[in-house]
């Protein structure tokens with residue numbers, strides 16, 4: 001097992017790295033292996049997007065309170081958007097945070113999204129992984145995820161995306177990286193946290209694809225690679241389960257799924273990072289990733305605050 005500080009650092013650095021390496025490819029219909037490897041080798045600095053900005057805000061919230069205080073969290077998310085609205089936020093998310101910043105209660109703002117259906121985007125899932133570091137058990141991780149989704153993602157699928165990703169991060173953090181990951185057991189435990197046939201079917205399909213060793217293109221066709229939570233969270237879990245022991249390989253796989261690359265890679269990277277710790281991050285990346293120092297500082301605060309954290 002790795003220690004709780006390493007779990008926290010690995011999780012946040014893995015999330016940040018996925019966001020930074022995935023961002024230049026966001027929206028691409030296909031991504032070749034050579035293009036990802038070229039980006040790895042250039043050495044140029046990489047900027048993070050809304051995924052990391054909001055994950056950092058959530059990590060800071062949990063480090064401060066050890067739990068979700070929804071009114072405050074809604075304001076903190078809105079303040080994060082307002083401070084740097086150019087970080088590639090979803091169109092609905094930008095409208096929502098603007099309304100909350102103007103004083104609209106989050107309950108109303110979140111419910112009003114998309115003609116009253118609420119958002120099913122993956123925005124609650126992409127920022128939720130730090131919940132795994134404050135959770136006592138898998139059920140608590142799911143509860144923290146639900147609460148953290150409230151200010152922005154009122155649609156059931158937006159919320160379930162957060163529950164799925166937080167549960168996956170909790171389970172990934174529990175694993176001993178010295179022991180081969182039992183992917184069937186992992187998917188079974190994760191599935192139990194999701195009271196939804198659609199989500200359970202998707203995880204079952206991920207299990208079938210794993211047994212058939214499906215590559216990124218086929219996996220993206222069958223699991224999705226879009227901005228909707230059900231089209232991207234299972235894809236991220238799949239990328240992690242294909243490459244649970246090597247962050248660079250995991251991110252390469254996730255980005256080659258194309259589509260919402262920054263977010264799929266950020267979610268997959270958080271999982272591999274939580275399992276393996278920061279040692280899985282190639283050394284030259286630390287200097288290239290905008291926000292790496294902030295990730296480490298937040299991880300260390302979270303590891304101290306969380307009473308036992310993910311282990």
Ligand code: R7I
Nearest residue numbers: 088089090091092093114117118119120121122123260263
């Ligand atoms: O969920 P959210 O924060 O988006 C996150 C994505 C990630 O890829 C980030 O990297 C960033 O690029 O944005 O933002 P939302 O605006 O709530 O949802 C994202 C998109 O999903 C929206 O812009 C819509 O295209 C779509 N969407 C919906 N469309 C119709 N009806 C989400 N919910 C709905 C809906 O209910």
Ligand code: MG
Nearest residue numbers: 049050051262
């Ligand atoms: Mg983004």
Ligand code: MG
Nearest residue numbers: 026260262263
């Ligand atoms: Mg994205």
